[in-house]
Amino acid sequence: MFGSSTKLETDKAKPATEEGRSTMSPTGPVTQTSSQAASGGDTPDRRRAKTLVAKEVNLFYGDFHAVENVSMTIEPNKVTALIGSSGCGKTTFLRSLNRMHELTPGASVKGDIELDGEDIYAGGVDPVAVRGLIGMVFQQPNPFPTMSIYDNVAAGLNFNAGKVSKSDRDAIVERSLRGAHLWDEVKDRLQRPGSSLSGGQQQRLCIARATAVSPEVLLMDEPCSALDPVATLAIEDLIGELKKEYTIAIVTHNMQQAARASDNTAFFNLDESGKPGHLVEIGATDEIFTKPQKKETEDYVSGRFG
Numbered sequence: 001m002f003g004s005s006t007k008l009e010t011d012k013a014k015p016a017t018e019e020g021r022s023t024m025s026p027t028g029p030v031t032q033t034s035s036q037a038a039s040g041g042d043t044p045d046r047r048r049a050k051t052l053v054a055k056e057v058n059l060f061y062g063d064f065h066a067v068e069n070v071s072m073t074i075e076p077n078k079v080t081a082l083i084g085s086s087g088c089g090k091t092t093f094l095r096s097l098n099r100m101h102e103l104t105p106g107a108s109v110k111g112d113i114e115l116d117g118e119d120i121y122a123g124g125v126d127p128v129a130v131r132g133l134i135g136m137v138f139q140q141p142n143p144f145p146t147m148s149i150y151d152n153v154a155a156g157l158n159f160n161a162g163k164v165s166k167s168d169r170d171a172i173v174e175r176s177l178r179g180a181h182l183w184d185e186v187k188d189r190l191q192r193p194g195s196s197l198s199g200g201q202q203q204r205l206c207i208a209r210a211t212a213v214s215p216e217v218l219l220m221d222e223p224c225s226a227l228d229p230v231a232t233l234a235i236e237d238l239i240g241e242l243k244k245e246y247t248i249a250i251v252t253h254n255m256q257q258a259a260r261a262s263d264n265t266a267f268f269n270l271d272e273s274g275k276p277g278h279l280v281e282i283g284a285t286d287e288i289f290t291k292p293q294k295k296e297t298e299d300y301v302s303g304r305f306g
């Protein structure tokens, strides 16, 4: 954990971290070198996932208060599922965790979000760099359709175009596609367009694209909702693998998926339409599903099962 003396707003000259990893400095993330990308280099193969902490987070669209006072810890090397009824603010909250919420005109954030103690909303922190460290996978697979499979994975590396050589880029693309369990299916057609893949393959391509920039956290918003059951199970297996390296938060409406794929579960609810959504409780997934603290959690979880 970084101490308060390394606050990012005063951190402009800070070099890449002790692990040669990315920083959120205003100059943007620093990408691993080729030896690190290909073999781990002098860094451990298993990167250090980070803890994401939300403190009294309130989210607004203009005057509309969408999410109220959410405090929670998203633990490293675990999968945290966000569940709750439609409109209770799961997507809004998820998008605040990597500063995507502010891309909506009129949207605003109150409260703190810290990545291993560093405030991602501190003055001087580059939101683009934050999104490099905290990657997002969306509900609909969204590869760049005319771009090749290879270029889709390499797309995020372009921030560092001057720093990544062709051989480094090749190594990162292969590593990311292998990590997303897609390499064997596409290695002979890397120059075909991203849109030539099936829906499940496209979602794995998007996961490869998100991991290519070496994030520390992966946020997933209903990543399986557009997929059939076989592709869904493939993504769930992949999520189980990815948590060895990353901190993962996943929004899902699928209770079985939350039960199968997550370690912790956060239940969101809203009292009535037009009121802000809030966090009811968060705990170990087993407990939330079998003996939750709050009756409204039990009603939701059992209603969905029963």
Ligand SMILES: Nc1ncnc2c1ncn2[C@@H]1O[C@H](COP(=O)(O)OP(=O)(O)OP(=O)(O)O)[C@@H](O)[C@H]1O
Residues within 6 Å of the ligand: 061, 064, 066, 084, 085, 086, 087, 088, 089, 090, 091, 092, 093, 104
């Ligand atoms: N761009 C926007 N502008 C204004 N209000 C919005 C916007 N996006 C979402 N909202 C509102 O914010 C609240 C939370 O929406 P959000 O999309 O976060 O819910 P959700 O829990 O992800 O729902 P779902 O399960 O249906 O995806 C809703 O009342 C929604 O109408």
Ligand SMILES: [Mg+2]
Residues within 6 Å of the ligand: 090, 091, 092, 251
């Ligand atoms: Mg949503």
